[in-house]
Amino acid sequence: MEIQSTFIDGCFILKPRVFDDKRGSFFESFNQKVFEEITGLKVDFIQDNQSVSKRGVVRGLHFQTGDYMQAKLVRVVKGEVLDVVVDLRPNSKTYKEHFSIVLNDHNNFQLFVPRGFAHGFITLSESAIFSYKCDNYYHKSSESGIIYNDPDLAIDWKLDASEIQLSEKDKDLAFVKDLKL
Template identity: 55%
Template structure:
């Protein structure tokens, strides 16, 4: 497995070793011991989530706060997405900075996103099935988020604005300026 730490400390791109032959392929998509070696601590994933979306869908930017904060290990099992993580950890040297990476069924990359990050993705293929592990259970009262089209964050979702499909909730989400001034 190839591991690359992004410019955001603790946020890693994981590229599995893929074994291919005439029958197809095999790769290890998760190994607790290897992830512990990378992170320096043992993550305990308690919830798996999966979504399927069409081209142009933008989901995010979401997070869980307080005692329900979540680290995530995300990947795509159908199609292709642009996955985005925004560092909002208090006192982080990269506060407000983001990384964007293409995750696809073809490249089989995963992104580990630590607690204290906003997260979202856009679907750049006809359809995409997005799968992620969380190290904490979802709690509605702990939801927080920022509008994915926030000018200050200026994220390139790689979809024309007139082709974006964004939920009403995400369209009405707060600005990053409001978020950081709470």
């Protein structure tokens, strides 16, 4: 497995080594020992989640606050998404900056999202199965988020606005400038 740094401190791209043959393929999606040796980070994942989304669905930009912040390791099992993270760590040199990457079932890349980040994605394929590991349990009253089309972030979601689908909850998320972190 190759682990590549991004311009945002603590955010890593994991690129597995894929073994293909006439039967199909195999790859190790996570190895804690290798992750810790390369990144210097100790992470204990305790919850796995999975969603299925249609083309144009935006899920996010979500985050947990306080004692319930979560680090995540995200990947696409089937399909393709644009995955987006926003650094919400006030003391970070990349505070309120975002990073995006295409994750799909061809490149098999994963993104490690440290605690203190908002996270979201848009489905670019007809549908996508999205999977992620978390290092803390979900806690409803600690949930927050940023509206996907926040002009201060100016995220290019890669699809026309007419194709974007949001949950009712995600339509009412805050602008980054209005967050009290």
